[in-house]
Amino acid sequence: MYVYDQYDQQIVDDRVAQFRDQTQRYLAGDLAEEEFLPLRLQNGLYIQRHAPMFRIAVPYGMLSSNQMRKLAHLARTYDRNYAHFTTRHNAQFNWPKLEDVPDMLAELASVQMHAIQTSGNCIRNTSTDQFAGVTAEEIEDPRPWAELIRQWSTFHPEFAFLPRKFKIAINATPGVDRAATQAHDVGVYIVKNDAGEVGFSILAGGGQGRTPILGAIIKDFLPKEHLLSYLEAVLRVYNRLGRRDNKFKARIKILVRALTPEVFSQMVEEEWNHLKDGYNTLTQEEIDRVKSAFTLPDYKDLPAENADFEAKKAEDKVFANWVARNTHPHKVPGYVAVTLTLKETGVAPGDCTDEQMDNMADMADKYSFGELRISHFQNVILADVELSDLYAVWQEAKAMGFATPNLGLLTDMICCPGGDFCALANAKSIPIAKQIQERFDNLDYLYDIGELELNISGCMNACGHHHVGNIGILGVDKKGAEFYQISLGGQSGVNANIGKIIGPSFGEADIADALEKIINVYLENRTEEERFIDTFDRIGMQPFKTRVYANA
Template identity: 55%
Template sequence: MYQYTPFDRQFVHARAAQFRDQLERNLAGTLGDDEFRALRLQNGWYIQRHAPMLRVAVPYGELNSAQLRAMADIARKHDRGYTHFTTRQNVQYNWIPLPQAADVMDKLAAVDMHGIQTSGNCIRNITSDALAGVAADEAIDPRPYCEIMRQWSTLHPEFAHLPRKFKIAVSGATEDRAATGWHDIGLVLRKNEAGEIGFQVRVGGGMGRTPIIGSVISEFVPWQQILVFIEAVVRVYNRYGRRDNAYKARIKILVKAEGQKFFDAVAVEFKNILERDLDGSAHLITQAEFDRVNACFVRPAGVVAQPEVAAAADLPLAYRRWLERNVHAHQVAGYRAVTLSVKRAGQAPGDVTDAQMDQAADLADVYSCGELRVTHDQNLLLPWVKAADLPALYEAAKAAGYATPNIGLLTDMIACPGGDFCALANARSIPVAAEITERFDDLDEVFDLGDIDLHISGCINSCGHHHSGHIGVLGVDKDGTEWYQLTLAGSDGSNHAPTAVTGKVIGPSFAASEVVDAIEAILDVYRAERTAGEKFIDAVKRLGLEPFKAAANARRTATARHSDTAEA
């Protein structure tokens, strides 16, 4: 993983010191709250429903065990003993008192971490495939390119005050585990017929009130020119994006409104930057710079091909299931990547305690060269596990509560913190997630249902990515009461449905007491109508929405009738 240089460390420590000065002046009353707001947001500090919220960047999802232990220490000493992994490979704290914020920033800087540009109208944390560098289906490792983009975009003076936030995702594999189609810019590494490396570029993707899949603006941009191309896109957006309406300020609205005119403007800007490069000022990536960064992404010392060992035929069922769901193929013979499931009864999806973070760090040190990844699905992943160590890792992960074999299944749901924490939310996400986990607590049933992506958002801002769920749940407000819309047949672009797709709403919203019954009714239709081996998403595509919609609404009527009878 990337190793900070002395300059990198000086930079984040200087930033932390600057924030301490700003905080002290705010607390002393010499820097007003309005002036301080813009400064704290630049460092990832929000004021949420109950307390400050800190968002910490985990660039392209990579962590080492020392960093995870530092975050556990922050949770233990400054928060309420836990933190939250997000869908964009960030980490959030929800209860840190503002007077302690500068101390937290110093602790993060001490392990090469920060919250810079995790908020604000700027280029946010660059995300990628959690399996980057180890995935069996990977053509090109995206991590060095992500790191170069991160360094280029950090405190970029031209892009510090964009019309709205701006998100970039990068993938180098056959399967799009980075959900690139759903980002402002989505980049997919590929080789042309001459064997040269470049990027397919999508632009204008996003969720929120107007879910849009990004459009391909270029099939191939040479890797040396990718920063210039991104610069051209963001310049055009910065010049013409809406600033008078927050709901229409994202680049997706501009791309949708202007279409080919936007593409043409980017092409002109791109050409102009390259043609004006008489003094070398264009941000072309040199081979020397790429080699410098790429040298950080070699395999850890000691990782060499190992003999493959055939699994025994009489393995216990629980272990076989874990191998099937949580263990992934690897580029290096005799190695595997292993997902540590963070989803467990009694905890919100993505939440992890200080003790659990320490345990995960221990697992990484013993079994994964001290390295972990934060996944798009709000789990942790160990990227460097010897296949021969899988039995021992399973027992250790089970003892720590990380071995639930549910990856990709119904209870491995994505959910935002919702109305329990977020001031923007219309409804709570955590109680719905808890009720689903309780209702579907039988692993036999969950395995029988198979691959299902269930995503929950507490409001239209879509932090839970409900638009891309096979089943999506969106919290809405009706006269101060929590209701929920259900969507079906969405996709983030993964192998369950290899093209990103926006889910379709099925009828009127459901009351909080009805939503899990409605989901169960939808799954009953799938059980009754599926063909042999047919996945849920494929059954929905084949059958259409009507039978699922009818079943959900019928269950709503039955629930209401039962409630009326009970009250009588």
């Protein structure tokens, strides 16, 4: 993974000193509340319902075991012994004290981590595929490009006060999209043109929130050396012309839609013509330098199959189930990527205790070259595990509660922290997740239902990605009471689609019942090979609607 040189280190150290000074001036009364607010947000610090919430960047999801141990240490020292992993490669703490945050930042800087631009109206973390670099299907590793974007966007002086937040995702695997690239302000697809050259296809104007919309292609093929100058052109057009009169209309998607993608693309092109070939043009030396930071681990020369492993699978059906759901093929023979699930019943999806973090770090050291990854689905990945170690990994994971074999199934939910923690939320989301986990706790039944993405957001901001869940649940406020709207047919990935609302919303107590009816309609109507989403696409909303609201 990328290792800081003296320049990178100096930048995070400077940031710690800068934020320490800002915090002191704020506490001394020299910096007004409204002046401090955007400064703390650009360091990931929200003031939430109970305490500040502090969001730490995990660039493109990569963590070394030492960085994971540092998060565990922070959870123990400054929080209540746990952290929450989000859908966009971030770790969050829910209970730090404002005056401790400069010290927390200093601790993070000591392991090459930071909280820069994890919130605020600026360019956020670039997210990507959790299997980047290990999946055989990708055109090339997207992480060096994500790192180049990270460096370009860190403290970008022109784009620190955009109309609204700005999120970029990058995907390099044709036909598969594990980074929800189309739902981002800018999506970058690594592609090959007819001449076999690697470059980028650029999308703009995707987003979730109040007005969900998928990004439109604004540039078919961008030669790779122009990535930064082109992004700068996109951002400049948005910074100048994006709406600032209404925060709900300030995302780039509103601008792209108002202008049309064609006109927006033309304006970017005109701006880019001035910037192209300027000093932002990437040099081959720089591309090579950053790529060389993502060297392959020291893989062994192994056979593609392992007899012991096959025998264990044949012996133990539960192990075989876990392997089928929670491992992903690796481009190197004899290795797989393992997903440790953070979706245990009764625990908020993405939550992790300090002890679990330490354990995962130990497992990474023992089995996966000391590296871990945080996925868009709020799970943790060991990307380079030998087949012969899998049984041991599974047993350790099971003992620590990371082996719920529900990956990709109904109870592998994406869920925001919701009204229990978040000041923005209309409604609680974690108790809803718990209610669903309890109702659908029979594993055989879950396997029978099969692949299903269920996403829960506590409000319109859609941190839980409810629009792109096959089933989406959204917390809404009706005259002070918490209600939940259900949508069906959403999809992330390469066939991304926005779900449609089934009908009137439900009270908290009725969610699991409604879900069960929806699932039953699917089970009764599916053909053998159909997933939930396939059946929905074939039979449409009406049968679900009729069942759910019958006798209501």
